[in-house]
Amino acid sequence: MSKSIPDAALRRLPRYYRLLSQLQSQGVERISSSDLASLLGQTASQVRQDFHCLGNIGRQGVGYRVESLREQIAKLLGMQEACRVVIAGAGNIGRAVAGYSGLAREGFNVLALFDVNEEMQRSSVGNLQVLPMEKMASFMREHHVTIGVIAVPKNVGQEVADLMVAAGVKGIWNFAPTEIRVPAHIVVEDVRLLDSLMVLSARMRGGAGKK
Amino acid sequence: MSKSIPDAALRRLPRYYRLLSQLQSQGVERISSSDLASLLGQTASQVRQDFHCLGNIGRQGVGYRVESLREQIAKLLGMQEACRVVIAGAGNIGRAVAGYSGLAREGFNVLALFDVNEEMQRSSVGNLQVLPMEKMASFMREHHVTIGVIAVPKNVGQEVADLMVAAGVKGIWNFAPTEIRVPAHIVVEDVRLLDSLMVLSARMRGGAGKK
Numbered sequence: 001m002s003k004s005i006p007d008a009a010l011r012r013l014p015r016y017y018r019l020l021s022q023l024q025s026q027g028v029e030r031i032s033s034s035d036l037a038s039l040l041g042q043t044a045s046q047v048r049q050d051f052h053c054l055g056n057i058g059r060q061g062v063g064y065r066v067e068s069l070r071e072q073i074a075k076l077l078g079m080q081e082a083c084r085v086v087i088a089g090a091g092n093i094g095r096a097v098a099g100y101s102g103l104a105r106e107g108f109n110v111l112a113l114f115d116v117n118e119e120m121q122r123s124s125v126g127n128l129q130v131l132p133m134e135k136m137a138s139f140m141r142e143h144h145v146t147i148g149v150i151a152v153p154k155n156v157g158q159e160v161a162d163l164m165v166a167a168g169v170k171g172i173w174n175f176a177p178t179e180i181r182v183p184a185h186i187v188v189e190d191v192r193l194l195d196s197l198m199v200l201s202a203r204m205r206g207g208a209g210k211k
Numbered sequence: 212m213s214k215s216i217p218d219a220a221l222r223r224l225p226r227y228y229r230l231l232s233q234l235q236s237q238g239v240e241r242i243s244s245s246d247l248a249s250l251l252g253q254t255a256s257q258v259r260q261d262f263h264c265l266g267n268i269g270r271q272g273v274g275y276r277v278e279s280l281r282e283q284i285a286k287l288l289g290m291q292e293a294c295r296v297v298i299a300g301a302g303n304i305g306r307a308v309a310g311y312s313g314l315a316r317e318g319f320n321v322l323a324l325f326d327v328n329e330e331m332q333r334s335s336v337g338n339l340q341v342l343p344m345e346k347m348a349s350f351m352r353e354h355h356v357t358i359g360v361i362a363v364p365k366n367v368g369q370e371v372a373d374l375m376v377a378a379g380v381k382g383i384w385n386f387a388p389t390e391i392r393v394p395a396h397i398v399v400e401d402v403r404l405l406d407s408l409m410v411l412s413a414r415m416r417g418g419a420g421k422k
Binding site: 172 | 221308384402403410411412416
């Protein structure tokens with residue numbers, strides 16, 4: 001697998017993936033870089049450069065094969081292997097993640113939520129029960145969980161991350177607004193909702209024209 | 212205000228803003244681009260290039276003044292003017308946004324949530340009441356709301372966006388996993404949570420080394 005995909009290109013892959021999935025479901029077999037670019041509101045040279053990073057070079061006058069390009073991106077994104085996920089924190093964010101149907105569709109299977117709050121533990125989210133936080137580590141080991149979602153308050157984010165790391169997690173999806181420190185072999189992806197709102201605010205002020 | 216900040220640089224501003232705020236609260240007065248870069252895990256030349264876009268050139272051997280740089284970025288991000296916000300949809304995402312204390316601290320004042328569900332309308336979120344959706348447009352006009360948050364299901368996202376646009380919104384923060392079409396003078400910032408999870412998954416597979 002190419003290790004050399006630049007981060008900026010990597011972050012565009014989900015968008016390509018969504019568009020290609022949509023085109024495929026509409027029966028489109030081939031598409032040119034310029035048609036893709038105009039559907040995405042970016043330049044054709046950017047599209048060609050990104051796909052070139054993947055080792056996929058569209059043919060002049062013929063374009064890209066939608067199905068094979070989608071499959072290639074799906075593979076890079078790990079969409080073809082089911083992933084086991086647990087969520088720490090059964091507040092609004094934890095519940096929103098657990099209840100999001102798109103996750104299961106893309107192979108991310110949420111197995112359980114954990115919370116320290118006893119009232120939360122009596123509740124359920126969809127068909128998932130909320131379990132006591134002290135059971136998280138043993139549950140994760142037993143079920144070979146690879147992704148942990150941190151949806152707990154900021155002040156306990158690191159503590160929960162340490163538990164997940166000790167329980168053998170490979171990746172952490174972090175919603176707590178704090179920097180999480182983990183060993184180098186663990187991947188952390190931060191979701192900073194406030195940053196996105198600040199970017200909206202800057203764009204509203206004309207700080208930048210468009211996406 | 213500079214209209215020429217590239218989107219990629221703009222999206223790094225919130226991170227600079229957070230770090231500079233933290234440094235300022237710790238009493239740090241000046242910082243070099245290389246110290247900033249190592250705190251952020253990026254290159255010093257990237258930092259210098261981004262601040263150069265803002266028209267701020269650090270002095271050789273002296274670095275940047277933390278306070279003035281932070282203020283400049285705050286201004287670009289619109290942090291110095293209070294912003295009026297409403298949320299359409301009082302489900303988990305709407306509640307999570309409404310309950311996030313960081314918003315008010317940065318000047319984003321959530322005035323109300325709206326929902327079509329009558330049970331939701333009898334509930335409250337913090338000290339905010341959930342109001343009937345049919346009151347949203349008149350409420351927005353009356354309170355000069357500039358930012359609308361879309362936290363409704365995908366299939367009604369466009370309908371809600373149209374209501375917001377008609378009610379004079381300037382920016383839409385969209386959590387619905389659907390493309391929202393708006394007139395050119397309205398800014399839409401999409402939050403695609405699933406994309407971020409896909410990026411985590413790709414990075415776990417070695418598709419990209421680091422952030």
